[in-house]
Amino acid sequence: MRFFRKQFLDILEWEDRGQEILVYKYPMEDNEIQNGGKLVVRPGQGAIFVNEGKIADVFLEPGTYTLSTQTLPVLTNLKSWSYGFKSPFKSDVYYVSTKRFLDQKWGTPKPVLIPDPKFEQVEIKAFGTFSFRVMDPALLLIDVTSTNKVYTVEDIRGQLRSYIISNFSPMVANQGVTIAELIQNYQIIDEAVLGSVNERFQKLGLEMISFVTQNISLQKELQDAIRKRSSVNILGSIDNYSQINMVDAMKESVKNPGMNAMNQAGMGMGMGMGMGNAMAQNMQRKGTDQTPQQQPPQQQPHAPKGGGINCSQCGTAATEDALFCRKCGTKIQTAPAEDVFCSKCGGKNKNDSLFCSKCGSSLSG
Numbered sequence: 001m002r003f004f005r006k007q008f009l010d011i012l013e014w015e016d017r018g019q020e021i022l023v024y025k026y027p028m029e030d031n032e033i034q035n036g037g038k039l040v041v042r043p044g045q046g047a048i049f050v051n052e053g054k055i056a057d058v059f060l061e062p063g064t065y066t067l068s069t070q071t072l073p074v075l076t077n078l079k080s081w082s083y084g085f086k087s088p089f090k091s092d093v094y095y096v097s098t099k100r101f102l103d104q105k106w107g108t109p110k111p112v113l114i115p116d117p118k119f120e121q122v123e124i125k126a127f128g129t130f131s132f133r134v135m136d137p138a139l140l141l142i143d144v145t146s147t148n149k150v151y152t153v154e155d156i157r158g159q160l161r162s163y164i165i166s167n168f169s170p171m172v173a174n175q176g177v178t179i180a181e182l183i184q185n186y187q188i189i190d191e192a193v194l195g196s197v198n199e200r201f202q203k204l205g206l207e208m209i210s211f212v213t214q215n216i217s218l219q220k221e222l223q224d225a226i227r228k229r230s231s232v233n234i235l236g237s238i239d240n241y242s243q244i245n246m247v248d249a250m251k252e253s254v255k256n257p258g259m260n261a262m263n264q265a266g267m268g269m270g271m272g273m274g275m276g277n278a279m280a281q282n283m284q285r286k287g288t289d290q291t292p293q294q295q296p297p298q299q300q301p302h303a304p305k306g307g308g309i310n311c312s313q314c315g316t317a318a319t320e321d322a323l324f325c326r327k328c329g330t331k332i333q334t335a336p337a338e339d340v341f342c343s344k345c346g347g348k349n350k351n352d353s354l355f356c357s358k359c360g361s362s363l364s365g
Contacts, residue, residue, distance in 0.1 A: 008088050009033050012047075013040035014095040020153040022134065023145040024095045032088035039065040044099035046137040050092040051078050055138050060098070094145075096137035100209060101153055104130050106164045115173050122179050126168065128214040132160070132206050140205030156204075163200040164193065164211075171196055179218065186213040 009031050014024055041047050041059050049056040049072065056075040059065060069076040075091060107127030116122045134140055145151040171192040172182065182188060194211040201208045309318055309332060311325035318325060322332050340349045340363055347358030355362055 023151040025149040026093040046096040102131045135207040136205035167196045
């Protein structure tokens, strides 16, 4: 009577209606598989026969298989069916999903420290996505899922994320680039982490297909420092940056209703004077760079009190026969000598003349 209560399975198939099922154990209970029954393996699936805890036969190619000694060689050997079997048989059947599991989220739950050539240690947060598939169904079944009737992606997601996070920081550090350069090219991280983490995945019978970093966020203090440095580079000098900061601060002080009018006026006056001084200094430097410095005009020598002549540079009195100033060393410029008048005709002649230019008389007599 017990024999007749059993049901003999003619067709074994699994319609995967779940989106995250990795392994599904076919519900055998007290049922047995009919000799000559059919095994259906759909695309994106694999089927594994397990006899008394041992992997018997694995079907990875899509198709419909007739269960016989020819299609189940390992199971036939385990059962010692030397001449074929005609009666129903008992065996556990596991279906494994071999499709790609896309858009899996990963992220750093806490900030991680990354060495940086410029800023030394930097705290960052990062997140993104990855995708994977089952590469070795038998290895996954033996080492991971064991005898679970249903094993989902959620059951292993935490372990996969821990592999990513533990490899993320060392891989970023090994690149030897600054955080600023890293943020501009996430592909550097993606390729490094993909190669490193894939080794851990393969030990579970899995394969990481893609790894994507969607965002890296820096601590607020570092963001402000990078923003200020970029502003200075754009504006051209620290003076221009300070002037703009002063104007912005004045605007904010006016908007702040908690500050009294006196404080606002004092802050505005102080900032205005500071900005004026900065602009004046900036203009003075620019003027110095663009135009040559003019020399002070030479002072004409003038006669000192009591005779003699004064230095044209420092004004020190000099003797009549002095050639250079005794204080500053400036050459003494003497006043021109007086003209000579002819005693015969009264004509005016230069001091060095020997004869009169009017009558020709000798001027030496």
